[in-house]
Amino acid sequence: MSEAGADVILSLDELDSLAREVLLRHGASPAHADAIARVIVQGQRDECHSHGIYRLIGCVRSIRSGKVDPRAEPALRDIAPGLLAVDANHGFSLLAFETGLPRLADKARSQGIAAMAINRCFHFSALWPEVEAIAALGLVGLAMNPSHSWVAPEGGKRPVFGTNPIAFAWPRPGSNPFVFDFATSAIARGDIELHAREGKPIPEHWAFDSDGMPTTDARAALDGAMRTFGGHKGSALAAMVELLAGALIGDLISMESQAFDAGAGASPYHGELVIAIDPRRFLGDDYRAGQARAEKLFEAVTGQGARLPSQRRFEARSRSERNGVRIPAQLHRDVMALRA
């Protein structure tokens, strides 16, 4: 640990130890503390600040609310040759994902394609660490989940959908994978919260107020309804996430997650759908040719100066692995206080 101006600099190991200490202090089992700390370090390392150490505070709040079981043991259930489900048993989602991943990968390799439901989990994390973990096994990954009902369908004014992220990863041997992970809402809810905290106006296309009028007032937006990205197309995708990662897997849709929370302010409680496909099974002897074709696509994008999704994140990763992560001193103090 060192200091630089108003920031504290921690190595990735120091950050991991701090996160685990806080989680254990608040009653997390060692397995949950490991799984959560790992993802929080990844977020901070990639400079996704809203998914880094900042999330520890919300995590502790969720545990304190009494809704989350920080020692829950995930239970894996085989449903069909291509399907499995992991019941998170009211715990955080991450240990459930880790518990199911090896079986999901086995199924993808033997069946060609497989799907895993994670059920009854509290969810606060980005999806890219999960699809990246799938890509690290040489598989194509797709993941999605509902959240709380904060987002209006296109053509409506009242919230129905969650921010409903969709994440995808394509393995690139010898390189970082092609990865995206985005909310189907116009903007992340955290961005509106940040504007509200700083008293800054928001663009008019992000949200409606509670009267259903477009608003530039971030607080009014939080009490009203966010909008989807990309008009009716983003709205259609948001609905798909509710169906696939809610109705299909026997878990809550965002409206139900919201109702379940009943104002406690815990992480959204719902399920998640993860799909894995084995390109080696699809392509057989043509596997290398398929990989080369993908690289040709990426070159056509980067060759004209456009970025691949996650490119900034990978640059940050490489910086953080060399130099450690910078954490604002106040945030560091807030987290240190959670050890007490």
Add this chain to the structure above:
Amino acid sequence: MSEAGADVILSLDELDSLAREVLLRHGASPAHADAIARVIVQGQRDECHSHGIYRLIGCVRSIRSGKVDPRAEPALRDIAPGLLAVDANHGFSLLAFETGLPRLADKARSQGIAAMAINRCFHFSALWPEVEAIAALGLVGLAMNPSHSWVAPEGGKRPVFGTNPIAFAWPRPGSNPFVFDFATSAIARGDIELHAREGKPIPEHWAFDSDGMPTTDARAALDGAMRTFGGHKGSALAAMVELLAGALIGDLISMESQAFDAGAGASPYHGELVIAIDPRRFLGDDYRAGQARAEKLFEAVTGQGARLPSQRRFEARSRSERNGVRIPAQLHRDVMALRA
């Protein structure tokens, strides 16, 4: 057949006969003529005019170009318990889809989730008839395909991606399914062509000219690059379609399809990925509860006056089934001339 002002009115059966006659006249095998006529009737019936009888003209042009084999016999290959591929053998995609659908459905029911590649096909049709056919079997359907490289990645100015549609259907017992089918480009290419034909300007966010500048000139846009919908998110989805329905299945990406055409103006030539999931396998005894949860979601959308995707199309379908379809007299004459 009857006339109404400048339109000709045909029953769905009359339209089907006309389409089949034209296709047979131009050398299509009866199986291809059936499959293509069925989808063209569906397009016209649902008032998707650019995917209705108008497409016959392009279909005949593709056959005349000599690139498409209108009598090709699709060959089905089992790849893995959850995977199959149908080689269209240089024919149109639709018969290949029909050939593979029963096996895809069997696999989805036995494995829970299954994927079908359609390879080496000429493609001119919308994807909603296919995902609707999957939903009609009680399964969840997802389909996507590349096209020709007409669309720039976000942050770039030169074309890389196709218009890359994504379609999804969720079965609703006793009702039309929840269905969407949209291009990941800002707008359909046909819409820009229509503006060019009519000499009308296009909105500035649809496309760049060949110098990479935003343009309102539809012809300049056709020579330049279209843009994706929804900024970097739509661009990420367009890339995903290239990867899943190109590189993953051993088939051409849009840049390669464009090169293969070599200016002949035939339909794009590439592959398609279709995924089917059996909600009964996922949900077991909770199947009805899952269906009810989906209906609750749909009610929350329609209950506030917003539309579900495809709702207009289903209204048109019901009109056409009662009253037949209206076809502009000139288009009707052009198609009648193709019988000669």
